[in-house]
Amino acid sequence: MTDIDLTTLSTTKSIQLSHGGGGQEMNKLIKGLFFKSFDNDILRNEEDAAVLTLEGNTAFTTDSFTVSPLFFAGGNIGKLAIAGTVNDLAMMGAKPQYLSCSVIIEEGFDVANLKTIVDSMANELSISGAKIVCGDTKVVPKGCADGLFINTTGVGTITKSGISVRNLKQGDAIIVSRDIGRHGAAILMAREGLTLESELISDCNTLWPAVEALIAADLDIHAMRDATRGGLSAVLNEWAQASDIGINVVEDDVPVSEEVRGLCELYGFEPFDLANEGTFIIALPQEQAEKALEVLSAFAACGDAAIIGEVSDDYAGRVILTSGWGSRRYLDLPQGELLPRIC
Template structure:
């Protein structure tokens, strides 16, 4: 089997072959193939820009791999600002010895995921580091998107807003944990890794007045909702029974002592909309996932915290996760 060598990052013949036969073959477009030092882009109106680095372990997991994750994660950050993803940069830091077949599988999955949003990789970089200096592959991406619905912000949650979740939570974190511990589950558990622009675009097309959006990645919905409380100075009251959690995720959490609200997601978002728009928003979300739900509301109350209401009438704070629950999940 062919493996990545240091010469693949040396700027010579091997590197040229790697870029042309692998990256350009799968990711090529009219901008990228110009091979200039910088991409020249057409941007009209307000744009959103984001950057992210991906160091997930393992590189391949049920439902995706680091390449799919890099594209979806960057595109989703743009979508959460109401921005249509347009352009991405991509840098690969490859460890000497990585199988070329694995690298090609990762790049192919990136090309496939790009078709979901229509975004294009327009510039990039490749570095190869000696064996032991990286864990297989690290990917850095930057994205630019045209804002289609302005005004979406973590600071715009208003008292009376309904809080919605787009699907069941915790799948990515539970999937990664299961893979690392070599668990053989009786039922398949897959990461929710996915591009979210199609559902956000559908909400915008239906004129849903979105106040706030956030994909619940590291720290899960606990982190997102607590950030909203702080940024918007509201209290969020959640119905614990309404929050969608699969039995598979609950089982993994019980086995390892985790809280599903703290687990990472890579294709799940939280939305705040006015109460009178909640049913319309839910209808759009359910067209993409049957697990979407209205899970709570925002209130003008103190302290500015998340309150979790149990089916038995008890209440507790849903605090920010403490410590590093599960490193290297994205």
């Protein structure tokens, strides 16, 4: 890295169009902020593309983050942008290795806030050990974006193969890694300016350490997915359809915090449809379910892990929810205007 004069950047309070123009100002922003926080050998090469050595099967995934507001209880768009993409890799049994980071910044965006967000990204990366190795910075005029959008795209070597949306089998147990709906509820709360007496924070979290432990325990994981947009309902319905099996869920076994339940009653949401950003669902043989719960219990973020249902041969392609009173109904893929911009 050439020697850069950071004084100009540090005295700039807000992002200008010239920070995205491809000239000197952009160079200063990139080197003074992004390179400093994400520093690593590959990034420092400054080639048109990063050069990686990848072996075996590689998982490849992308997500653009447009969450509003940018800061919420339990995280911000930066933490989310790392956890989200790292988790998509982890869900394929892949070790998160290399990420790209592409930002679209609205003219006038506060540089101090950008620094806080970038620092959160660097901090979240340290949990999985993944590195940001290439990036892109665009600035659009005031009114042409809502503050900041971040795209992260990631690659990682698959360490456990066979995990697939198509691989659920009769008799599999369905496990959820913690209580559901926290992220959606935290965003709703931030957006509505609500303050609850109890502390409701997003589940936003990097899941790789827990997944790595499950893989190390040699469990025969059939399917695994983080329940982001569309929540638990979306994951279970996609699985039921892709694997052409039925899934029975026992409503009372699904962990939901009192705070999330309260917000859902207030706003008419179903906890099953609310987004999560650090909660995942596992399908694996019934006889390995207790072992999986034991592995998960070592992780603070998986403290409420529970078996919530099983794969059945009834109603192939559908998810059946049995209530505490014994009544049964379809748990459908959410539709209509769900809570927008939760990620």
